[in-house]
Amino acid sequence: MEKIIVRGGNKLHGSVKVEGAKNAVLPVIAASILAENGNSVIEEVPSLTDVYTMKEVLTNLNVAVDYEDGRFVVHANRALKTEAPFEYVRKMRASFLVMGPLLARVGRARIALPGGCAIGSRPIEQHLKGFEAMGATVEIGNGFIEARIDGKLQGTKIYLDFPSVGATENIMMAAVLAEGTTIIENVAEEPEIVDLANYLNAMGAKVRGAGTGVIKIEGVAALHGVVHSVIPDRIEAGTFMVAAAITGGDVFVEGAIAEHMRPLVAKMREMGVEIQEGETGLRVIGPEVLKAVDIKTMPHPGFPTDMQAQMMALLIRAEGTSVVTETVFENRFMHVEEFRRMNGNIKIEGRSAIVSGPTSLQGAEVGATDLRAGAALVIAGLVADGYTRVTELKHLDRGYVGLTEKLKALGADIERVEEQLENEFEKTAELL
Ligand SMILES: CC(=O)N[C@H]1[C@@H](OP(=O)(O)OP(=O)(O)OC[C@H]2O[C@@H](n3ccc(=O)[nH]c3=O)[C@H](O)[C@@H]2O)O[C@H](CO)[C@@H](O)[C@@H]1O
Ligand SMILES: C=C(OP(=O)(O)O)C(=O)O
Numbered sequence: 001m002e003k004i005i006v007r008g009g010n011k012l013h014g015s016v017k018v019e020g021a022k023n024a025v026l027p028v029i030a031a032s033i034l035a036e037n038g039n040s041v042i043e044e045v046p047s048l049t050d051v052y053t054m055k056e057v058l059t060n061l062n063v064a065v066d067y068e069d070g071r072f073v074v075h076a077n078r079a080l081k082t083e084a085p086f087e088y089v090r091k092m093r094a095s096f097l098v099m100g101p102l103l104a105r106v107g108r109a110r111i112a113l114p115g116g117c118a119i120g121s122r123p124i125e126q127h128l129k130g131f132e133a134m135g136a137t138v139e140i141g142n143g144f145i146e147a148r149i150d151g152k153l154q155g156t157k158i159y160l161d162f163p164s165v166g167a168t169e170n171i172m173m174a175a176v177l178a179e180g181t182t183i184i185e186n187v188a189e190e191p192e193i194v195d196l197a198n199y200l201n202a203m204g205a206k207v208r209g210a211g212t213g214v215i216k217i218e219g220v221a222a223l224h225g226v227v228h229s230v231i232p233d234r235i236e237a238g239t240f241m242v243a244a245a246i247t248g249g250d251v252f253v254e255g256a257i258a259e260h261m262r263p264l265v266a267k268m269r270e271m272g273v274e275i276q277e278g279e280t281g282l283r284v285i286g287p288e289v290l291k292a293v294d295i296k297t298m299p300h301p302g303f304p305t306d307m308q309a310q311m312m313a314l315l316i317r318a319e320g321t322s323v324v325t326e327t328v329f330e331n332r333f334m335h336v337e338e339f340r341r342m343n344g345n346i347k348i349e350g351r352s353a354i355v356s357g358p359t360s361l362q363g364a365e366v367g368a369t370d371l372r373a374g375a376a377l378v379i380a381g382l383v384a385d386g387y388t389r390v391t392e393l394k395h396l397d398r399g400y401v402g403l404t405e406k407l408k409a410l411g412a413d414i415e416r417v418e419e420q421l422e423n424e425f426e427k428t429a430e431l432l
Helices: 022-034 049-060 086-091 093-106 125-133 165-175 191-202 234-246 258-270 305-316 334-341 371-381 393-399 403-409 419-431
Strands: 002-007 013-017 035-037 039-043 064-068 071-075 108-112 137-141 144-148 157-159 181-185 206-208 214-218 227-229 250-254 274-277 281-285 320-325 346-349 352-357 365-367 387-391 413-418
Touching: 002 371, 002 393, 002 403, 002 419, 013 403, 022 035, 022 039, 022 049, 022 071, 022 093, 022 165, 022 191, 022 234, 049 064, 049 071, 049 086, 049 093, 049 393, 086 093, 086 108, 093 108, 093 125, 093 144, 093 165, 125 137, 125 144, 125 157, 125 165, 165 181, 165 191, 165 214, 191 206, 191 227, 234 250, 234 258, 234 281, 234 305, 234 371, 234 403, 258 274, 258 281, 258 305, 305 320, 305 334, 305 352, 305 371, 334 346, 334 365, 334 371, 371 387, 371 393, 371 403, 387 393, 403 413, 413 419
Parallel strands: 013 250, 039 227, 157 181, 365 387
Antiparallel strands: 002 387, 002 413, 039 071, 064 071, 108 144, 137 144, 181 214, 206 214, 250 281, 274 281, 320 352, 346 352
C-alpha cells in the first residue's frame, strides 16, 4: 500500500501547471459516443484513474479508443454494445454519463445502478426523469437501470428539481439527437457544462444557453468527430492555491482561469490572501495571518463543494471562528475526523462545521476518505508539526496527477512511498 508522507514547515514557491479538468473530460469522452462519423480527438486529457475507467467503459461498448500523451482518440462508428457493468460504475459514478449518448445513438442502454459513496447517497432520479420525459421507458431491476426508446427521443420541456451537473450533462447529450427541441430548466451552470456544450456544438449539435439556468437544444440528425481541448481543472488549480496560501508561500498557478473560480478567489481574498490575476494564470501570495470566513457550498456560481475540504484545512489555520456549511452533499464531512486527528478544532452541527482557529496542526496518520479530503489532508500536512502520513491514495488518484511531484517541485518536503519504505524517507529527511 502506498502513502504520502509530508513534513510540514516549508513555504511553497514557484510555478505549477494545471491539468485538463477531470469533470470536463469525463462527460466529453462520453459525448464522443455520439459521433457517427470521423474520429473524436480530445486534448489535454489528464492521466487519472477516472480517465482509464472511462476508457474501459467505452472499450466495453465496442468503441475504439486510443489514449496516449494526453490525447484521447475515440472512433465510435462500429455497432455499439449498450451495457456498462457494475465493476466500472462502482469505481466511478461518472460511468453513468454514457446513458444519454447511448439512448440517443442506439435507443437502448443498460447501466449498473450507481450506489452511494463516501460523500452522500447520490441518487440519479433527475437523469431518469429527463429520459422519460423524452419518451424513454426506464426500468430498474437486478442492480441495473435499463432505458429504451423505439425510434428517436422526442424533444420536450424538462425542469430539474436541483441543478444537478450530471443530470444536465446526461440529458443534454440525449437531447442533441432527439426529434425537435428540448428545453431544460434549472440546469447546472458549471464551466464544465459550457465546455460540454461547446464540444457538442463543434460536433454539429445545436445547444444554446449553457452557463445560464436554461438550456435549449434543437435536435440534429447526426454528429461528427472533432478535435477539442478540455478546460483547465479549476479544482486542481484551487487545491494549489490553498496549498500556497496555507504555507505563506508565493505560487503562480499556470492555466487557472479566474472567471471559473470567482467564489474561491473571493473567499481567499477575504481571508487575507493576495491573488493577482494574470493572462495565463493566478499568482497566490499567502499572508502572515489568515482571517476566518464563513463558507456555504452551492451549485455554480456558488462556492464549489469540491473545494470545501481543502478550504477547511486553510480555515483551521485562520484566526477566529469559521462556519462551513455543506448544502450539496449530505455527508461530505468525513475529513473532519481526520483533521481532528491532526489537532484541528472542528465541531459538526447538522450540515455545518464550526472551525475554531488558529490551531497548530500536528502530523498524524490519516486516511483520504474521498479525493478532495485526500488533497485537504496533504495540504494540512504542509504546515503540520512533524510527519503526516496520508493513506487510501486510490481516491486521490481519481482526481490528481502527480500531486506529490508537483508539491515537491514547489519546495514541499513530501514523498509518495510504499508502506515498507516509509521509515527510509524519514531517515533520509532527518539527515538533511
Ligand atoms: C464527474 C463530475 O462532474 N462530478 C462532479 C458532479 O457530480 P454529480 O454530477 O454527481 O453531482 P450533482 O450535481 O448531480 O449532485 C449534486 C447533488 O444533487 C443530488 N442529485 C443529483 C442528481 C439526481 O438525479 N438527484 C439528486 O438528488 C446529489 O445527490 C447531490 O446531493 O458535480 C458535483 C457537484 O458540483 C461535484 O461535486 C462532482 O465533482
Ligand atoms: C466528488 C467528486 O467527483 P465524482 O463526482 O467523480 O465522485 C470530485 O471531483 O470531488
